[in-house]
Amino acid sequence: GQSLEQPSEVTAVEGAIVQINCTYQTSGFYGLSWYQQHDGGAPTFLSYNALDGLEETGRFSSFLSRSDSYGYLLLQELQMKDSASYFCAVRDPPGDNYGQNFVFGPGTRLSVLP
Amino acid sequence: GAVVSQHPSWVICKSGTSVKIECRSLDFQATTMFWYRQFPKQSLMLMATSNEGSKATYEQGVEKDKFLINHASLTLSTLTVTSAHPEDSSFYICSARDMGPGEKLFFGSGTQLSVL
Numbered sequence: 001g002q003s004l005e006q007p008s009e010v011t012a013v014e015g016a017i018v019q020i021n022c023t024y025q026t027s028g029f030y031g032l033s034w035y036q037q038h039d040g041g042a043p044t045f046l047s048y049n050a051l052d053g054l055e056e057t058g059r060f061s062s063f064l065s066r067s068d069s070y071g072y073l074l075l076q077e078l079q080m081k082d083s084a085s086y087f088c089a090v091r092d093p094p095g096d097n098y099g100q101n102f103v104f105g106p107g108t109r110l111s112v113l114p
Numbered sequence: 115g116a117v118v119s120q121h122p123s124w125v126i127c128k129s130g131t132s133v134k135i136e137c138r139s140l141d142f143q144a145t146t147m148f149w150y151r152q153f154p155k156q157s158l159m160l161m162a163t164s165n166e167g168s169k170a171t172y173e174q175g176v177e178k179d180k181f182l183i184n185h186a187s188l189t190l191s192t193l194t195v196t197s198a199h200p201e202d203s204s205f206y207i208c209s210a211r212d213m214g215p216g217e218k219l220f221f222g223s224g225t226q227l228s229v230l
Binding site: 103 | 222
């Protein structure tokens, strides 16, 4: 099976940089994804890492170390609108489910203060 | 990007009634859709995987007779909560994968179900 761990809450101020960590235990690994979810809304895709290293997309970057079963999401130049929950996710390996579903971490609630 | 439409956004019903939630992929075909349940301030819990033209695959602990899933076409999956009770009150979200490269899931806007 798959299990993921994330910090439950993180607080930072506008303009700051924050890092949200994710560690995982999987029976097969196909990459680590990150999703953002605002209260009452649907999750939206942020990034995906299949290989080790850093992927940058604007103010958001995501890092993966497969040897450490660890990744993080880095948010720079924080804005108030970044206040949301952030979930890391991994995919089940083929064979466990016809549709190859995704398993989500517990989520990290980010609060950005003025 | 791909769009997934989910309706209704919210529904209030009496205990014992059934509620149907629709999930449509608007600009792509989805042979597989996923149904999640989410309680406040918690993660998304996969309930079942909806497969076009075949039976849904339910996660352990999810009652298939209570949460009926139908995936009649490549663009539509429905979840029916039968004989709803207050403990079924939750946020239900569907998602689908674009069959292009990558690992991106596209989510519907979710349905907030409140059972009185």
